Amino acid sequence: MATEPEKHVVMADPAISAGPETVLSGASEQGSASVTAPAIPRRNLFALLTVGLGGIATAMVGLPFLGYLFRMEKRKPPWVDLGTADQFSEGETHRVTFDNPLSTAWDGMTAETSVFVRNQGQDKNGSVTFLVLSDNCAHLGCPVSWFPQSGLFMCPCHGGVYYADGSRASGPPPRGLFACVWRVHNGRLEIQAPHFPTISDPLGGDRSAANATAERQARCKEMRHETLA
Amino acid sequence: MKHWLSSFVRWFDLRLQLRESIGPMLRHPIPREVAGPVGWWYVFGSASLTLLVIQIVTGIGLALVYVPAADKAYDSLLYLTNQQPLGWFLRALHYYAGSGMVVMVLVHMTQVFLQGAYKYPRELTWIVGALLLVCTLGMFFTGQVLRWDPDAYWGLAVGGAIAARAPGVGSHLTQ
Numbered sequence: 001m002a003t004e005p006e007k008h009v010v011m012a013d014p015a016i017s018a019g020p021e022t023v024l025s026g027a028s029e030q031g032s033a034s035v036t037a038p039a040i041p042r043r044n045l046f047a048l049l050t051v052g053l054g055g056i057a058t059a060m061v062g063l064p065f066l067g068y069l070f071r072m073e074k075r076k077p078p079w080v081d082l083g084t085a086d087q088f089s090e091g092e093t094h095r096v097t098f099d100n101p102l103s104t105a106w107d108g109m110t111a112e113t114s115v116f117v118r119n120q121g122q123d124k125n126g127s128v129t130f131l132v133l134s135d136n137c138a139h140l141g142c143p144v145s146w147f148p149q150s151g152l153f154m155c156p157c158h159g160g161v162y163y164a165d166g167s168r169a170s171g172p173p174p175r176g177l178f179a180c181v182w183r184v185h186n187g188r189l190e191i192q193a194p195h196f197p198t199i200s201d202p203l204g205g206d207r208s209a210a211n212a213t214a215e216r217q218a219r220c221k222e223m224r225h226e227t228l229a
Numbered sequence: 230m231k232h233w234l235s236s237f238v239r240w241f242d243l244r245l246q247l248r249e250s251i252g253p254m255l256r257h258p259i260p261r262e263v264a265g266p267v268g269w270w271y272v273f274g275s276a277s278l279t280l281l282v283i284q285i286v287t288g289i290g291l292a293l294v295y296v297p298a299a300d301k302a303y304d305s306l307l308y309l310t311n312q313q314p315l316g317w318f319l320r321a322l323h324y325y326a327g328s329g330m331v332v333m334v335l336v337h338m339t340q341v342f343l344q345g346a347y348k349y350p351r352e353l354t355w356i357v358g359a360l361l362l363v364c365t366l367g368m369f370f371t372g373q374v375l376r377w378d379p380d381a382y383w384g385l386a387v388g389g390a391i392a393a394r395a396p397g398v399g400s401h402l403t404q
Contacts, residue, residue: 106300108298110377110382157387196386196389198390198394
């Protein structure tokens with residue numbers, strides 16, 4: 001539609017004898033006759049400017065909008081105080097609840113996060129080691145509960161079960177529970193604030209404490225004995 | 230009075246030309262070969278549309294009271310259900326119409342599939358319908374999250390954990 005009047009103008013111009021489709025190539029070759037015809041017809045230049053400037057204007061508005069929609073905020077997780085380190089007695093699992101600093105001001109009750117803390121006893125160097133597990137099941141994130149009677153974590157959603165050291169016992173989870181990064185600072189146990197952990201984005205803590213694995217193997221052996229007897 | 234009314238309608242129609250554009254659509258007959266015993270198969274699409282209109286109207290009404298913030302959402306829901314006059318009615322209508330819309334959309338698509346109504350020249354209608362199904366299911370999920378009770382909260386967690394299984398973009402989607 002837009003090119004029709006242009007064709008009409010070119011056809012009517014007596015200076016150019018060729019058809020409208022050869023206007024551009026003919027202009028540079030025909031010497032003096034083509035001096036008045038610009039290399040880029042003015043209409044094309046304006047079309048180019050319209051598209052170009054329009055594109056720039058759209059990008060100036062659109063790119064910040066896309067940045068807003070797909071913003072990736074990577075905050076370094078702050079340390080959360082879980083209380084004095086010596087309140088956790090060896091070999092026991094405690095649920096500790098705290099307000100997660102990764103939350104926003106309007107999160108209310110949903111900022112409450114809980115983790116399981118287990119004192120693993122002293123390592124070879126004589127310092128106490130901890131196991132801090134997120135309560136989110138490694139299957140689909142439901143909150144697991146600790147059952148001291150059976151020494152197992154169990155998930156209410158799809159039946160995921162974990163041993164005391166957080167490793168998977170049975171059910172759909174593809175791995176063990178997610179462990180938090182912890183440290184003992186001035187006698188207080190601190191963890192890096194945990195986000196919602198998933199298999200593609202775990203918490204970065206280490207669950208492979210040697211004595212916990214040994215304990216689990218002992219338990220397995222015990223259970224096998226019971227079954228055989 | 231009648232004359233005045235018809236001239237009033239005519240004044241608008243001369244400018245909006247609704248009679249010409251919408252009229253044929255409303256008068257479009259059910260094809261003779263599917264009318265009769267299977268004529269009622271035709272209602273499922275309109276039923277879905279009716280439910281969508283109910284969802285929009287009741288949804289706007291509920292949004293006037295509901296507070297979409299994590300710390301206030303559940304409190305405003307309790308207010309809406311127990312104190313706001315007829316709030317319970319609007320919420321119930323929104324809930325049942327929402328569930329009904331998913332049912333109706335699925336029944337409608339089953340009918341279109343079984344009767345081959347997606348074939349030429351209606352392929353694009355089917356593709357748009359498939360996109361609308363995704364939108365409907367998406368709103369069905371996000372709508373139940375709005376309740377913000379423990380069920381909705383952990384439902385969101387499960388949805389987020391499922392999204393995390395998507396290769397590449399998964400963990401970003403979740404966070």
